[in-house]
Amino acid sequence: MRIGELAAQAGMTRDTIRFYEKVGLVTGRRLPNGYRDFPPETVAWLQYVRTAQALGFSLAEIARNGEALREAPDTAEALSLLFEEKLQVIDSRIAELTTLRADLALRVGTGCPLRPTGGVLPGRTP
Amino acid sequence: MRIGELAAQAGMTRDTIRFYEKVGLVTGRRLPNGYRDFPPETVAWLQYVRTAQALGFSLAEIARNGEALREAPDTAEALSLLFEEKLQVIDSRIAELTTLRADLALRVGTGCPLRPTGGVLPGRTP
DNA sequence: CTAAACAGTGGACTACGCTCCAAGGTCAAG
DNA sequence: CTTGACCTTGGAGCGTAGTCCACTGTTTAG
Structure with a gap:
């Protein structure tokens, strides 16, 4: 899934997703042409990010426990x-x-x- | 009441109060020497500001309805x-x-x- | 009289979470 | 082969809510 579709599905802008990648909230594979390629679960993850944000967690905190998740x-x-x-x-x-x-x-x-x-x-x- | 005492009573720094004055959250009289002079109610007002903040209101919103209050x-x-x-x-x-x-x-x-x-x-x- | 504790100003700086922009690369349709 | 949609990067800018600093002025206590 490329960034545009992900953005549409998750209800945010491409810029926001690129920003999230920069701060380590999402991790991207790349296609041979350099385009980002996200697995479909990323949509759910981004929805979770929004939920966590609504609870008052900072992006850094969310990224941190996303890390922990990957290592679990x-x-x-x-x-x-x-x-x-x-x-x-x-x-x-x-x-x-x-x-x-x-x-x-x-x-x-x-x-x-x-x-x-x-x-x-x-x-x-x- | 000068800024230092107000700050102590309201539990914030002098800088914060000066900042609040800048954005119109508090209004100051001045003593002949240029020092700010606040009425005692300001303490309560600042406590209210904190409460409103805890509810998710921005300083601008709080200032706005503080305005409305003064004109009521x-x-x-x-x-x-x-x-x-x-x-x-x-x-x-x-x-x-x-x-x-x-x-x-x-x-x-x-x-x-x-x-x-x-x-x-x-x-x-x- | 001097030192400490207060006060004033302006301006730089921070962190967070985006948002926008310019300049350019890629790809499918017509 | 061009047009348009899509993608890339880096960097600038913004709003919010302060925080810190240097430098200067005022007051109060010893």
């Missing part, structure tokens, strides 16, 4: 593990937001809603 | 409204994450967890 004895199992980790990240994110929500809800309707209630900004974990 | 007839009420809006943002964020969570949970333990299940990446709303 059982890829499927390793991925499952990774996903379980992300589940925890999601859960603590939700917890954070829930705290924030409660905090905000308290202030709605108060005379001076700006007064601190404590516990704001727990710090970015990822 | 009833500041407290306006803030309450703002907070209610943010509550909705939090709620849809949580919903997003919940969807993502379910999606991910599905893939954990599957033979090929990378296969798309649909509905990944709903797009950043803020």
